[in-house]
Amino acid sequence: MAADSMESNFVSMKPAVEFVDILDQYSYNEDLECSFKFNDYTPQEGDRVAIFKLGWSFVKDYIVFEWAPVGSRQKLHSVIFNKHILPKNNTEIYQFCYISGENVLHGASSPIQFSAHLSPITTQNTPTPYTEVSCDTLQFSEKDELLKLKEENAMLRESLKAVIAQKAGTNSKNYDGDIKELKTITESLQSSLKIQQREINLLKTKIIESGEEYKKLYIEKSKIEKKFERLKNKIGDDVKLDNLPTTNMVNFDIGDLKSIPPFPFAK
Known part of the structure; x- marks a missing residue:
């Protein structure tokens, strides 16, 4: 059903570039002139x-x-094709195509072939109005012509299907699903990145606050050490700390102060 619709659409579609006066056969020993006209291009x-x-x-x-x-x-x-660059194969079938600078097909010709020499057109066996022609000969000629027309028609249909397929983009893959999936993944990654950035900012804030607390503890420790040194100096060199009355002051030793580990201040 789809193929019939495609063919019917092609029949009514007029090519942008139309090739004219195209022969069935050309000699590859002669320069070839290819003619065409623009319809809507x-x-x-x-x-x-x-x-x-x-x-x-x-x-x-x-x-x-x-x-x-x-x-x-x-x-x-x-345009004129030089004879030196024409295909030298006389069994293959070819066609002219008009390709735009953007590599888009805008027109295709009927099938053609190449040979060393074109068959000369003679009139020796051409019947005159008075020549008698048998019915068998006429039937054979008609069958041969019909067979040739069917082959050419099949070739044209294949060429035109290729034109329609390229214009409609039927041979191209649909990437909409892949694009949608990539977009979803990208949005998820962006959301995770934002969450991680917030966590990093929170950690930076905690580090700064911990640094301030560390500074306060370090200053308090320094003050206690200075007070202890001043107290030792007042007691004098003759008195030993072990003979002093038992007080909170006597049992206090600088070693009892826990060492505060260095804090990695942010530069």
Whole structure:
């Protein structure tokens, strides 16, 4: 159902660039002139007309190409392929394609082939109005022509499907789900980062407050040590501290003061 819809849409779709007067066969021993016209497209720098092998998938699969003319006001345009660069394979089927500077396909020709020499057109066996032609000969010619038309039609359908697929982007992957998942992960990481930043700020505040408390304890210890030194000096050198009356003062020793570990002040 989808394929039938695609084909029907293609039939009604007019290509932006249309190739005209395209032959079924060209000689690769002669320069080739390819003509085309613009329907609803303005040429730009980087546009090119390329020869592809039928069934191509990527723009880089071209055989040869020529730069498309830019700025010309003529209705019909053309490029010339030098005979030295034309494909020398007489069994493969090719087609002309118009590729924009942004690597977008805007038109494709009917299938073509290359050969060393084109078959000359003769009229020796061309029947005149008075020549008798058998019914068998006519039936064979009609069947052969119908078979050829069916093959060409199938080739065109494949080429046009490729054009529609590229324009509609059916071969491109949908990354919406991946983008949404990445966005969720990013938001979660940003939230965790904010929480960690708040914890770091809180720790910095506690360190500063602990530093102030440490300073106070250190100053108080220094004062006690100075008072003790002054007391020792007053007692005199002749009196030993062990013979003094038992008081809180006598049992007090500087070693009883617990040492306060150094605090890593923030620079």
